[in-house]
Every structure is written in C-alpha cells, then in structure tokens.
Amino acid sequence: MTRTLLENSRIYQNRDFITGHTLIIEDGKITAIQPADTVIPSDTDTRINAHNAYALPGFIDLHIHGSNGFDTMDATPEAIQGLCDYLVTQGVTGFLPTTMSDTTADITSAVDTLNDFATRPHTPYLGIHLEGPYLNTEHRGSQPDTHLRPPNPDEYLCWFETGQVKLITLAPELTGGHTLLQHCVQHNITPALGHSGATYAQTHEAVIAGLRQITHTFNGMRGIHHREPGAFVAGFENPDVTFQLITDGVHIHPAMVNMVVKLVGIERVAVITDAMRAAGLADGEYELGDVHVTVKDGEARTAQGGLAGSTLTMPNALRNVMTFCDLTLAEAMPMLTEVPAKSIGMYPQKGILQAGADADIVLWQDDVQTTLISGEVVYQQTDFAPA
Numbered sequence: 001m002t003r004t005l006l007e008n009s010r011i012y013q014n015r016d017f018i019t020g021h022t023l024i025i026e027d028g029k030i031t032a033i034q035p036a037d038t039v040i041p042s043d044t045d046t047r048i049n050a051h052n053a054y055a056l057p058g059f060i061d062l063h064i065h066g067s068n069g070f071d072t073m074d075a076t077p078e079a080i081q082g083l084c085d086y087l088v089t090q091g092v093t094g095f096l097p098t099t100m101s102d103t104t105a106d107i108t109s110a111v112d113t114l115n116d117f118a119t120r121p122h123t124p125y126l127g128i129h130l131e132g133p134y135l136n137t138e139h140r141g142s143q144p145d146t147h148l149r150p151p152n153p154d155e156y157l158c159w160f161e162t163g164q165v166k167l168i169t170l171a172p173e174l175t176g177g178h179t180l181l182q183h184c185v186q187h188n189i190t191p192a193l194g195h196s197g198a199t200y201a202q203t204h205e206a207v208i209a210g211l212r213q214i215t216h217t218f219n220g221m222r223g224i225h226h227r228e229p230g231a232f233v234a235g236f237e238n239p240d241v242t243f244q245l246i247t248d249g250v251h252i253h254p255a256m257v258n259m260v261v262k263l264v265g266i267e268r269v270a271v272i273t274d275a276m277r278a279a280g281l282a283d284g285e286y287e288l289g290d291v292h293v294t295v296k297d298g299e300a301r302t303a304q305g306g307l308a309g310s311t312l313t314m315p316n317a318l319r320n321v322m323t324f325c326d327l328t329l330a331e332a333m334p335m336l337t338e339v340p341a342k343s344i345g346m347y348p349q350k351g352i353l354q355a356g357a358d359a360d361i362v363l364w365q366d367d368v369q370t371t372l373i374s375g376e377v378v379y380q381q382t383d384f385a386p387a
C-alpha cells in the first residue's frame with residue numbers, strides 16, 4: 001500500500017510537541033506516529049520533509065460566511081469551491097459555510113448547493129451552519145430584520161433532512177424555539193444560542209432542551225448584568241456548553257477573550273472567524289447576504305455602523321488568542337481543532353493527530369506552510385519545498 005511519511009516535524013500531541021517521530025498516512029488516515037528510527041521507508045512511499053515545522057491538526061472554523069470575494073449565500077458551486085480553495089491556504093481543513101437570514105428560497109438554494117458539494121474529495125467542507133433565520137430582532141446585529149421569523153418546522157425540516165446541517169444559531173426564546181431544539185437533537189444538529197435576548201433562566205431551560213453552544217459570545221446577546229446574568233453565565237454553569245469566540249480584537253475586547261478562556265477553560269472555547277466576503281481582500285464595499293457592508297481598516301460595518309462579520313483568518317485568530325490570553329501554540333491549539341470538532345460530533349475523526357484520525361494536517365512555522373486534507377497536499381507555500 002502507498003504510504004505518505006511526514007518526517008522531521010514537531011508533532012502536536014496533548015498540548016505539547018514531540019520530536020523524533022514520523023507520522024504515517026495510508027488511505028487518507030493517520031495510521032501511526034512512530035519513533036523515526038523504527039520506520040523503514042520503501043521506494044513507493046511519498047516522503048514529506050517538514051524541516052522542523054510544527055505539525056498541527058488542521059484548523060476547523062465553525063462560523064464563516066465567506067472570504068476572498070466569495071460568500072456562502074452566493075449559493076453557486078464556483079463560490080463554494082473558491083471559498084474552499086482560499087481556506088486551505090489559511091490552514092483550514094474543516095469549515096461550516098454559514099448562511100445568513102434570508103428568504104426560504106435563498107437559504108434553500110445555499111443548502112442545495114452545499115448538499116451537492118458534500119461528495120467532493122479533499123475539500124475542507126464539513127457541513128452547514130445555519131445562522132438564522134430564527135433570531136430575535138432586538139439582537140439582530142447585521143442580520144436583516146425583514147428575514148427574521150419564528151421557527152417553522154415545515155421550513156427547517158426540509159433543510160435538516162438533507163443531513164448537511166451540523167450547527168444552527170437560534171434564539172431559543174422565540175415561540176417554537178423549544179420544538180426547534182428537540183428537532184435539532186433528533187437530527188444530531190448542534191443548537192447554538194445567538195442573536196438572542198434569552199435571559200439567564202431561559203438559557204438554562206434551553207440547555208435542558210438540548211442547547212450546546214453560544215454563538216459569537218457577547219455579540220448579538222445580552223451582556224452580563226449583576227441582577228440578570230444572561231446567557232453567558234447560564235452557559236458557563238453548564239459544562240456541556242461550548243463558547244464561540246471571534247478573536248479579532250474588535251468584536252470582543254482582548255481582555256474579555258482572556259476572561260472567557262480563563263473562566264470556562266480552553267476545552268470549552270471554539271475560536272471562530274465569522275469572516276465575510278472581504279476577508280483576504282482590500283478595504284471597500286461588499287455585500288454580506290442581503291446586507292451592504294463597508295470595510296475600513298479591516299473592520300466590516302453596516303450603514304448603521306454595526307459590525308457585520310469580520311475579516312479575520314484562522315492564522316490571525318490563532319496568533320491573537322495566543323497574545324490576548326498569553327498562551328503557547330500548543331496551549332491554544334485545542335480551541336481551533338479539538339473543541340470545534342467535538343462540538344459538532346466529529347471528534348476523534350477530526351481535530352487530533354492520532355492513529356485512526358483523518359490525515360488533516362497543517363505544517364506551521366509562524367504561518368501556514370503546507371496543508372493536507374485526507375493525506376493529500378492541498379496547499380503548499382511556494383518558498384517551502386518538501387525534500
């Protein structure tokens with residue numbers, strides 16, 4: 001059988017790095033991580049010399065609308081492929097293209113395009129994140145008012161039955177919110193609270209009904225108040241709840257990022273970009289779903305001045321969270337890999353480097369040098385040539 005040997009890397013293992021080992025890939029999976037002197041290469045092996053780069057599990061972004069000129073709501077195979085092609089350059093081996101609140105027809109069109117996409121090999125596409133349309137108008141952020149509505153099973157069950165939806169952001173306090181939570185549980189879809197005015201008590205009730213995540217924590221929700229602790233504190237008290245954090249330093253103050261990470265622990269934080277079409281591009285005028293957005297100094301805002309997604313990339317999100325929380329690369333790693341994978345039921349197939357896992361790997365030396373998906377090199381920085 002053809003093997004790929006990843007040699008001379010510092011392999012991420014259990015919040016640390018090990019050296020002197022070879023990572024062996026067969027049929028798209030990691031089959032072993034062995035001391036290098038016990039591996040006897042054969043002529044048919046493909047050998048990748050990592051030149052002492054870090055070998056990390058590929059990054060997993062649960063919340064990303066678009067990048068590099070493409071948006072999930074473009075709903076064309078070209079746009080989704082364009083997004084995939086860009087994301088692998090950023091070390092992303094798994095992402096959930098994220099929809100905006102829109103008409104039934106436009107969301108269905110995005111879901112259908114992504115459903116067709118599911119069988120393409122060696123892409124980072126993992127499934128869909130539906131952000132809305134069942135959101136609270138009072139906490140809508142840049143989600144368009146006209147497209148927000150209470151949950152309607154006739155509508156969402158069609159999307160759920162494609163099997164592609166992995167995550168949905170919803171406001172559990174809306175009429176029909178708990179029925180929606182039950183349907184999420186039945187369909188193995190992770191429900192996340194976001195663009196919601198849920199109180200502390202309502203959030204606790206939602207967790208009992210199946211809620212498992214807080215979307216872009218502190219954005220599009222109540223803040224913490226000493227007489228109404230809100231969704232964050234209720235989530236903190238429930239160990240099954242994971243917190244998405246946008247670590248661009250704009251959506252949440254770095255001190256708040258540090259507080260959340262220290263308070264709930266790294267094992268409950270998923271770093272996300274919430275990136276929109278302009279990520280990877282220059283400042284200018286862009287569309288985010290149905291919403292017109294101006295990007296200036298990397299900040300994406302609507303005409304009313306509200307934040308409308310970020311221009312963040314996962315490598316920058318990683319560097320920022322390390323700085324904001326004073327973490328080493330190994331300490332920060334679970335928040336971009338293991339935690340997001342676990343939160344959508346894809347661990348340990350994804351998010352870890354161990355025998356049996358998909359060979360989704362990033363070679364990192366201050367930045368992404370090489371990206372592998374299922375053992376295939378899908379991106380190679382040009383000035384970093386393997387031996």
Ligand SMILES: [Zn+2]
Binds near residue numbers: 131141194195216220
């Ligand atoms: Zn949002």
